[in-house]
Amino acid sequence: MGRKPKSRPSFYKVIFNELTNHLRLPHVFVQKYRENLPKSAKLRISSGETWNVELEDMGDEEFCFTRGWTKFSADIGLKMWEFLVFYFNVGNSTFDVSVYGPSGCERQISTRDKGSDSDEDEVVLLSQDVTSINHNIDPQLVxxxxxxxxxxxxxxxxxxxxxxxxxxxxxxxxxxxxxxxxxxxxxxxxxxxxxxxxxxxxxxxxxxxxxxxxxxxxxxxxxxxxxxxxxxxxxxxxxxxxxxxxxxx
Missing domain, CATH: 2.40.330.10 (DNA-binding pseudobarrel domain)
Known part of the structure; x- marks a missing residue:
């Protein structure tokens, strides 16, 4: 009998490369919570607004947000070098999403906010910033x-x-x-x-x-x-x- 999952397991992703029409979930997160992952989910930001996305099984323990991800990233004005934290609400197929700029500060977002300018002459992701978030780490991104x-x-x-x-x-x-x-x-x-x-x-x-x-x-x-x-x-x-x-x- 499998162990009961946390009520809000979480993971993070850093947008290092070009924005694409999908976002891959970390392998370790998928391995732990695969049986709880839905085929369709909602992404919810702090204002309460939600977006429908498909969660597609690509094989070899690889799951991606696919259909709906492009609209979500465009609507919130997602940019390279931003840092996203996803909290999975097991049972209602919803991921609460927080977005952090390169400065390490969370930015408030809504469909009316297409992104804010930031002082990015040097983008730095410090190891202490990563370890301060006590979640499973996707090693390719750090x-x-x-x-x-x-x-x-x-x-x-x-x-x-x-x-x-x-x-x-x-x-x-x-x-x-x-x-x-x-x-x-x-x-x-x-x-x-x-x-x-x-x-x-x-x-x-x-x-x-x-x-x-x-x-x-x-x-x-x-x-x-x-x-x-x-x-x-x-x-x-x-x-x-x-x-x-x-x-x-």
Whole structure:
């Protein structure tokens, strides 16, 4: 007999990459509460307004908000680098949603609020901000606070031709400037061969920022056998001036 779930289990997601027409729930959350997850749910914000969304089983312990997610994210003015916390009300198929800006402060939202301007010249997600929320963590989303700058990516087909580097990582590794170098060197075990990859900068104006691994990235993926639907760690090693790429077990 399965254990009784919490009345309001929760999880968080950070919008690191481009907004899409779906949002994946963390694997650990799905593993724990799969039998309680509905096929249709409501997303509810603090004002009491709700949106209907489909919760689709994609296989391999992957569940996503699909139909209805695009309208929800557009109506609340969701932006990159925002931090969402979902509280699942077991029994009534409703997720209460809170949205936090890069500053760490919750913003009040409604269908009339298309997002507010924020001071984002440096987006920082500190480890203490993450651990202060006592919930299951989705490891692909956190730019880790370690001795070396690092971030993780859950590799998907849209990463085939280029890969967007997390802003915090780019800042720590000295890549977040028009004057910074135009290429990086990647290494992948066990051979530790060096792979030069060109960088594609797009810094129109603050707070907007995008830095992609472009030319050379597809070849690196192919030659080293990187697989979609796997999580990889990217760690900048200052002494070697390379970015090591490792498969996360």
């Amino acid at each position: 730019a880790q606070e370690e001795a070396h700058p690092q971030f993780q990516i859950y590799l998907k087909p849209h990463h085939r031709s280029r890969l967007t580097i997390h802003k915090k990582f780019a800042l720590a590794a000295g890549l977040a400037s028009r004057k910074s170098r135009k290429a990086v060197v990647l290494q992948y075990p066990p051979d530790q061969r060096c792979w030069p990859v060109l960088l594609d900068h797009d810094f129109p104006k603050l707070p907007y920022f995008r830095l992609d691994m472009a030319r050379g990235w597809p070849e690196f993926m192919k030659k080293n056998g990187l697989k979609f639907m796997k999580t990889y760690l990217f760690e900048y090693i200052p002494d070697k001036n390379v970015i090591e790429v490792k498969l996360v077990n």
